[in-house]
Amino acid sequence: xxxxxxxxxxxxxxxxxxxxxxxxxxxxxxxxxxxxxxxxxxxxxxxxxxxxxxxxxxxxxxxxxxxxxxxxxxxxxxxxxxxxxxxxxxxxxxxxxxxxxxxxxxxxxxxxxxxxxxxxxxxxxxxxxxxxxxxxxxxxxxxxxxxxxxxxxxxxxxxxxxxxxxxxxxxxxxxxxxxxxxxxxxxxxxxxxxxxxxxxxxxxxxxxxxxxxxxxxxxxxxxxxxxxxxxxxxxxxxxxxxxxxxxxxxxxxxxxxxxxxxxxxxxxxxxxxxxxxxxxxxxxxxxxxxxxxxxxxxxxxxxxxxxxxxxxxxxxxxxxxxxxxxxxxxxxxxxxxxxxxxxxxxxxxxxxxxxxxxxxxxxxxxxxxxxxxxxxxxxxxxxxxxxxxxxxxxxxxxxxxxxxxxxxxxxxxxxxxxxxxxxxxxxxxxxxxxxxxxxxxxxxxxxxxxxxxxxxxxxxxxxxxxxxxxxxxxxxxxxxxxxxxxxxxxxxxxxxx
Amino acid sequence: xxxxxxxxxxxxxxxxxxxxxxxxxxxxxxxxxxxxxxxxxxxxxxxxxxxxxxxxxxxxxxxxxxxxxxxxxxxxxxxxxxxxxxxxxxxxxxxxxxxxxxxxxxxxxxxxxxx
Numbered sequence: 301x302x303x304x305x306x307x308x309x310x311x312x313x314x315x316x317x318x319x320x321x322x323x324x325x326x327x328x329x330x331x332x333x334x335x336x337x338x339x340x341x342x343x344x345x346x347x348x349x350x351x352x353x354x355x356x357x358x359x360x361x362x363x364x365x366x367x368x369x370x371x372x373x374x375x376x377x378x379x380x381x382x383x384x385x386x387x388x389x390x391x392x393x394x395x396x397x398x399x400x401x402x403x404x405x406x407x408x409x410x411x412x413x414x415x416x417x418x419x420x421x422x423x424x425x426x427x428x429x430x431x432x433x434x435x436x437x438x439x440x441x442x443x444x445x446x447x448x449x450x451x452x453x454x455x456x457x458x459x460x461x462x463x464x465x466x467x468x469x470x471x472x473x474x475x476x477x478x479x480x481x482x483x484x485x486x487x488x489x490x491x492x493x494x495x496x497x498x499x500x501x502x503x504x505x506x507x508x509x510x511x512x513x514x515x516x517x518x519x520x521x522x523x524x525x526x527x528x529x530x531x532x533x534x535x536x537x538x539x540x541x542x543x544x545x546x547x548x549x550x551x552x553x554x555x556x557x558x559x560x561x562x563x564x565x566x567x568x569x570x571x572x573x574x575x576x577x578x579x580x581x582x583x584x585x586x587x588x589x590x591x592x593x594x595x596x597x598x599x600x601x602x603x604x605x606x607x608x609x610x611x612x613x614x615x616x617x618x619x620x621x622x623x624x625x626x627x628x629x630x631x632x633x634x635x636x637x638x639x640x641x642x643x644x645x646x647x648x649x650x651x652x653x654x655x656x657x658x659x660x661x662x663x664x665x666x667x668x669x670x671x672x673x674x675x676x677x678x679x680x681x682x683x684x685x686x687x688x689x690x691x692x693x694x695x696x697x698x699x700x701x702x703x704x705x706x707x708x709x710x711x712x713x714x715x716x717x718x719x720x721x722x723x724x725x726x727x728x729x730x731x732x733x734x735x736x737x738x739x740x741x742x743x744x745x746x747x748x749x750x751x752x753x754x755x756x757x758x759x760x761x762x763x764x765x766x767x768x769x770x771x772x773x774x775x776x777x778x779x780x781x782x783x784x785x786x787x788x789x790x791x792x793x794x795x796x797x
Numbered sequence: 798x799x800x801x802x803x804x805x806x807x808x809x810x811x812x813x814x815x816x817x818x819x820x821x822x823x824x825x826x827x828x829x830x831x832x833x834x835x836x837x838x839x840x841x842x843x844x845x846x847x848x849x850x851x852x853x854x855x856x857x858x859x860x861x862x863x864x865x866x867x868x869x870x871x872x873x874x875x876x877x878x879x880x881x882x883x884x885x886x887x888x889x890x891x892x893x894x895x896x897x898x899x900x901x902x903x904x905x906x907x908x909x910x911x912x
Contacts, residue, residue, distance in 0.1 A: 322825060331822070334827070
C-alpha cells in the first residue's frame with residue numbers, strides 16, 4: 301500500500317486518467333471491461349446464452365451486471381445490486397413528469413443503461429462509474445474487512461469504527477434537503493439524478509433553473525471525516541446521527557451550475573477552507589470583472605439615469621465549489637440564497653450600470669474605489685457563522701460611506717479618503733462610528749434629499765453586496781424574500797428606461 | 798466508404814472493425830489498460846512493450862504503406878480543412894476560366910457578325 305504514495309505510481313495514475321478522459325473508447329464489451337478493470341473493479345464475462353454475454357463487474361459493495369447482445373452488438377440491460385443492507389439506491393433519472401404520481405408510466409430511466417446506449421463512447425459511463433466507485437470506496441461498511449478499496453484508498457490504515465453507507469446517505473439526502481428547504485421557506489426543487497448523471501440537483505421551483513448540484517468527492521485531506529448529518533423535521537436542524545459513525549477521505553460538496561456567468565461571492569461569504577474550487581478572478585461579465593467595475597465607480601458616480609453610491613464593503617470572488625460536509629450543511633441555504641440574489645438582483649443592476657456609456661467617471665475613481673473594497677477586510681474572520689455577523693458590520697460601514705459622500709458633496713473632494721478612514725477608524729469599532737456621525741451631524745435622509753436636489757432626472761441608487769436601494773422608491777436586502785427582490789428590480793427597470 | 802484503395806487499407810489497419818471477435822482492441826483503451834497492469838504489477842515493466850506491441854506493429858505497417866503509396870502520401874499531405882480550402886480555390890479558378898472562355902466566345906461572336 302505504500303506504493304500509492306510513490307511518485308512513479310502517481311504519475312502512472314495520472315497518465316491512465318488522461319488517456320481515459322481523452323478516449324474512453326467506443327461502447328464494446330472489451331472496452332467496458334477494460335474501463336472497469338482499470339478503475340479497480342473485478343470483472344468477469346459470462347455467456348448467458350447464444351444471444352447474450354453478461355459482464356459482471358464488482359467492488360466491495362457494488363455489483364453491476366451489463367447484458368450485451370451478441371447479435372446487435374449493443375448493451376441491452378444494466379442492473380446495479382449492492383452487497384450492503386441497503387438496496388434501494390436510486391440509479392434512475394428523476395421521472396420527467398412531475399407532480400403526478402402514477403409511477404409506472406413515467407418512471408425515470410436507468411442512468412447506467414442510458415450511459416451505455418445513448419452515447420457514442422464510454423465517457424458518460426466512465427463518469428457515472430467513477431461516482432459509484434467513489435461511494436463504494438468510501439463507504440464504511442463491515443462486509444468484507446480485508447478488502448479496503450483500490451487505488452483511491454491511499455489513506456493507509458482505513459480503520460473505520462462506525463458505519464456510514466454512502467449509497468444510503470446519498471439516497472436519503474434528497475428528502476432531507478426537500479424538508480430543509482420547505483422549513484426554510486425556500487422555493488427550491490430537489491431532483492435526484494439528472495440528464496444521466498448522478499447527483500442531487502437543486503433548481504428554482506418556478507422556472508426550474510438549475511442552481512447547484514450536491515455530490516460526493518474525494519477530500520483533499522484523506523483524514524477528513526464525514527459524519528452522517530441528517531435533517532430532523534422536529535428540531536428543524538441538521539444533526540449528527542451518530543458520533544461513532546463516520547468515514548474518512550470523502551466530502552459532501554456543492555457545485556454551482558454556472559452555464560451563463562461565474563457566480564461572484566463576497567470574499568468572506570464562505571470560510572476559505574470550505575471553498576474547493578475558486579473560479580478565475582479574471583473571469584468577466586460583459587468584459588469587465590465586477591471588481592474592476594466597483595473600482596471604477598467612485599463613491600458617488602453618475603451612470604445613466606442613476607446617481608450611484610458604491611457601498612460595497614468587500615471584494616467579490618468567483619467561487620464554484622464548496623465543502624458542505626457535516627455541520628457545514630447549514631451553508632447550503634446561504635449559498636443558494638446568494639446565488640439567487642446575485643442572479644436576480646445584483647447582475648441585472650450590474651448589467652444596466654455597466655452598459656456601454658461614457659467613461660467619464662473612471663478618472664479619479666480608482667483610489668477611492670480600492671479603499672472601499674479593501675477597508676473592511678480586516679473585520680472578516682473565517683468563521684462558519686461569519687455571514688451572520690457580516691450583515692451587521694456592513695451596516696456600520698454604511699454610515700461611514702454616507703459621511704464620505706457628504707464630504708464630497710460639500711466640496712471636499714480633495715480630502716484623501718484613505719486618510720479620512722484610517723484616522724477615524726470608523727470600521728473598526730462601533731463607538732467611533734457614533735462619534736463620527738455626530739461630528740458631521742447628518743443622517744441618511746438628508747443624503748437622500750440632497751441627491752434629489754442635485755438633479756431632477758437622476759435617481760440615487762445605493763448599491764452594495766447585500767443591500768440595494770433606489771432613493772426612497774424601493775429597497776431590498778439579501779435577507780428579504782424573493783418577491784421583494786422582484787419588485788425592487790421592477791422599480792429599478794422602470795427608472796432605467 | 799473510402800474510395801482510395803491505399804487510404805482504405807490504412808483505415809482498416811488502424812480502426813477496429815465491427816466484428817470484435819477477430820479484431821484486437823482500440824488503441825487508447827488498450828494503452829490505459831496496459832498502464833493499469835503495470836501499475837498493478839510494477840515488477841514486470843517489459844509488459845508495456847509486449848502488450849502494446851501490436852499497436853507498434855500496425856503503425857509500422859501503415860508507415861511503410863504510406864511511404865510506398867504515392868496517392869496516400871499526396872492525400873494525407875493536407876488536413877481536411879486544407880483540402881476544403883483547396884477545393885474552394887480550385888472552384889474559383891474554374892470560375893475565372895469559365896468567365897474567360899465566355900468572354901472569348903462573345904468576342905468571336907462580335908467578329909463573326911462584323912464579317
